[in-house]
Amino acid sequence: MKLVVIGFGQCGGRIADEFARLNARARRQRGIEIITGTFAINTDVADLSGLSRVKPDYQHRILIGGRRTSGHGVGKINELGAEVAREDADKVVDAIRSAKRFFETDAFLLVAGAAGGTGSGSISIMAQHIKARYGDKPIYAVVVLPFEHEEETEVRTIYNTATCLKSVYSAADAVFLVDNQRYIRKDFSLRNNLAKINALIVEPFYDLLCAGEEKKAKHIGARVLDAGDILQTLSGWTVIGYGKSSLPMIRFPLERMRNFRKKSTETHKGIQAMDEAISELSLRCDPADSGRALYLLSAPARDMNMDLVRNLGDYLKELAPEAVIRTGDYPRERSALDITVVLSQLSDVEKVREYYNKSANFIQEIKRKQEEVESKLSKIEDASKAVPSLF
Numbered sequence: 001m002k003l004v005v006i007g008f009g010q011c012g013g014r015i016a017d018e019f020a021r022l023n024a025r026a027r028r029q030r031g032i033e034i035i036t037g038t039f040a041i042n043t044d045v046a047d048l049s050g051l052s053r054v055k056p057d058y059q060h061r062i063l064i065g066g067r068r069t070s071g072h073g074v075g076k077i078n079e080l081g082a083e084v085a086r087e088d089a090d091k092v093v094d095a096i097r098s099a100k101r102f103f104e105t106d107a108f109l110l111v112a113g114a115a116g117g118t119g120s121g122s123i124s125i126m127a128q129h130i131k132a133r134y135g136d137k138p139i140y141a142v143v144v145l146p147f148e149h150e151e152e153t154e155v156r157t158i159y160n161t162a163t164c165l166k167s168v169y170s171a172a173d174a175v176f177l178v179d180n181q182r183y184i185r186k187d188f189s190l191r192n193n194l195a196k197i198n199a200l201i202v203e204p205f206y207d208l209l210c211a212g213e214e215k216k217a218k219h220i221g222a223r224v225l226d227a228g229d230i231l232q233t234l235s236g237w238t239v240i241g242y243g244k245s246s247l248p249m250i251r252f253p254l255e256r257m258r259n260f261r262k263k264s265t266e267t268h269k270g271i272q273a274m275d276e277a278i279s280e281l282s283l284r285c286d287p288a289d290s291g292r293a294l295y296l297l298s299a300p301a302r303d304m305n306m307d308l309v310r311n312l313g314d315y316l317k318e319l320a321p322e323a324v325i326r327t328g329d330y331p332r333e334r335s336a337l338d339i340t341v342v343l344s345q346l347s348d349v350e351k352v353r354e355y356y357n358k359s360a361n362f363i364q365e366i367k368r369k370q371e372e373v374e375s376k377l378s379k380i381e382d383a384s385k386a387v388p389s390l391f
């Protein structure tokens with residue numbers, strides 16, 4: 001599957017940069033292309049120049065809102081981010097077409113951090129404009145949710161996140177939810193290592209995008225997971241995860257694991273990798289809420305057999321009984337067994353609901369404060385009535 005990737009704001013730009021790196025890796029290691037163009041959109045000149053893989057010209061690193069913000073960002077006000085995106089939408093929409101092999105693109109992937117100003121405000125507006133111009137290609141969004149410490153220290157964080165989520169959900173065909181906090185669960189030092197987190201965020205897309213683009217017979221599976229399968233799966237709230245069998249056994253969910261005890265080593269490894277993929281999903285959710293899902297098994301050809309594929313399918317079906325499940329196998333040379341899982345069309349996402357609920361309180365709080373200020377102002381105005389004015 002081939003994507004045009006567009007990053008908005010600093011977070012979006014850096015993750016788009018990471019996707020460009022993924023494409024370079026696909027080209028180098030596998031001789032294939034998975035990204036037809038990478039773009040970064042920002043109101044901040046300094047952030048744009050900090051990128052490394054996105055082409056360093058004004059057609060690929062696009063400054064928006066230049067007149068209003070003088071290239072210094074929108075300071076977390078996502079309404080302003082939305083406004084400048086509306087004003088400069090044509091600039092972005094026109095530039096996208098300059099992607100080298102635009103006609104081969106299967107879908108757009110738009111990326112932004114939900115809690116800031118520029119990315120949070122502009123991603124949904126741009127999704128709308130891109131859809132209006134290139135209606136035949138689906139639009140997917142990757143929305144990065146803030147760290148807990150950001151939610152505690154800045155009220156705008158919740159409000160921006162909620163408004164971004166609501167708007168992008170209605171503009172995009174599917175929204176990948178990525179929770180920054182998940183990546184520091186095991187390694188807190190990562191909190192200060194955004195580059196490492198960004199690499200972890202894009203990693204699960206590697207095999208997923210490559211599988212359908214392979215040209216060499218030895219890498220083409222018995223059941224190829226191609227762009228069509230991915231397009232059919234992605235819809236609404238979506239999460240993605242990735243697991244490797246070489247990692248230590250994860251204790252999740254143990255009861256189900258017991259049923260598989262007697263199965264072959266491959267199946268055992270496969271289940272272990274799938275457990276990891278599911279416990280490492282980009283956002284915590286209940287797989288039972290998904291309406292569509294897919295998994296891709298990537299392993300040396302000799303380790304893959306129909307039993308393994310079937311057992312993995314049965315296993316995922318147990319976890320996500322309501323989901324229509326698509327699958328594929330991807331023969332690779334490496335000795336590891338990897339599994340990529342996508343759960344889509346989620347009917348409930350607790351974290352999103354929480355943002356909506358919390359921001360509703362925030363709106364009331366803002367309204368109350370505003371009323372308080374207005375009533376104080378009217379008191380002082382009343383008191384000034386008897387005082388003559390100099391005008």
Ligand SMILES: Nc1nc2c(ncn2[C@@H]2O[C@H](COP(=O)(O)OP(=O)(O)OP(=O)(O)O)[C@@H](O)[C@H]2O)c(=O)[nH]1
Nearest residue numbers: 009010011073074076113115116117118119146194
């Ligand atoms: N994973 C990841 N998250 C990031 C990165 N940079 C920022 N974030 C997250 O994204 C949120 C938005 O921050 P930015 O992307 O810097 O904001 P912006 O879109 O540039 O908006 P303004 O600077 O306010 O105009 C932050 O609150 C962080 O949670 C990054 O490189 N990687």
Ligand SMILES: [Mg+2]
Nearest residue numbers: 010044047073
């Ligand atoms: Mg910024």
